[in-house]
Amino acid sequence: MTTPSIRQEYEVALQPLPGLSLQRELPLAQRLWQQAWLRKGVILLLLALLWEAMARYTDNDLLLPTFTQTALALWDGLLSGELPAKVGVSLVVLLKGYVLGIVLAFGLTSLAVSTQFGRDLLGTLTSMLNPLPAIALLPLALLWFGLGDNSLIFVLVHSVLWALALNTYAGFMGVSETLRMAGRNYGLRGLRLVLHVLVPAALPSILSGLKIGWAFAWRTLIAAELVFGASSGKGGLGWYIFQNRNELYTDKVFAGLAVVILIGLLVEGLVFNTLERLTVRRWGMQR
Secondary structure (H helix, E strand, O other), rough: OOOOOOOOOOOOOOOOOOOOOOOOOOOHHHHHHOOHHHHHHHHHHHHHHHHHHHHHHHHHOOOOOOHHHHHHHHHHHHHHHHHHHHHHHHHHOOOHHEEEHHHHHHHHHHHHHHOHHHHHHHHHHHHHOOOOOHHHHHHHHHHHHOOHHHHHHHHHHHHHHHHHHHHHHHHHOOOOHHHHHHHHOOOOOHHHHHHOOOOHHHHHHHHHHHHHHHHHHHHHHHHHHHOOOOOOOOOOOOHHHHHEEEEEHHHHHHHHHHHHHHHHHHHHHHHHHHHHOOOOOOOOOOO
16 A cells, blocks of 8 residues: 655745736726715706706796795895794704604603503504694694694604604514523613613614604694794794795795705704714614
């Protein structure tokens, strides 16, 4: 029986190919187009050009002012301080109702994931009240709370509460049983389990609920101010739109609507996108 020969191992060092760069940069146009702010800016520019073309084709400032006329009205409102004052009044009321709705939604959802009674309560209340438009409760709010910010806060809480509670509860129920068991092994029960295990795991759904709740609250506030008007001698952005509509200042009406849109874009881009980038995207929970 012959002994097999032992093969001597060796490594061959690969030489780089001459004249070939391993790092290839994208063209400048492609690198710029990868920026989300630039793509959204192009979309807004195209919409502005389309608006200008339609307004010039209609040729009726009372029905549809041009984009330039609206921009001038917006600039005049900012310089005079009228628009910032209206926006400040609306945002103060909005934040009060939004924060209160978040607190109530979190408490209701925590009760739902902890007890059977809480689940039944959340299911019953959302089935009853979620389909009910928030603005439909404004007459009752005026009857119960009178002319003031409390009536607006009441309808804002209604618009935020159910959307956020449903999304948060769905996120909690989607947490794997392995994570729940790991939390229980560490002695976490009740609210501590919710805060330390369920909330981080369900954060994508919670952020989606916060965005939906914000959108519902913002449009509900503008609609309520259109109906509700001014309180204590002060009116918000919706009252500004309503007042200028009565006086046939259509360019100012469009300027007020533009402010509503710009605030929505700023909140989406600066607040919610930043939260997602620092949390769920950084943790690899969302693309």
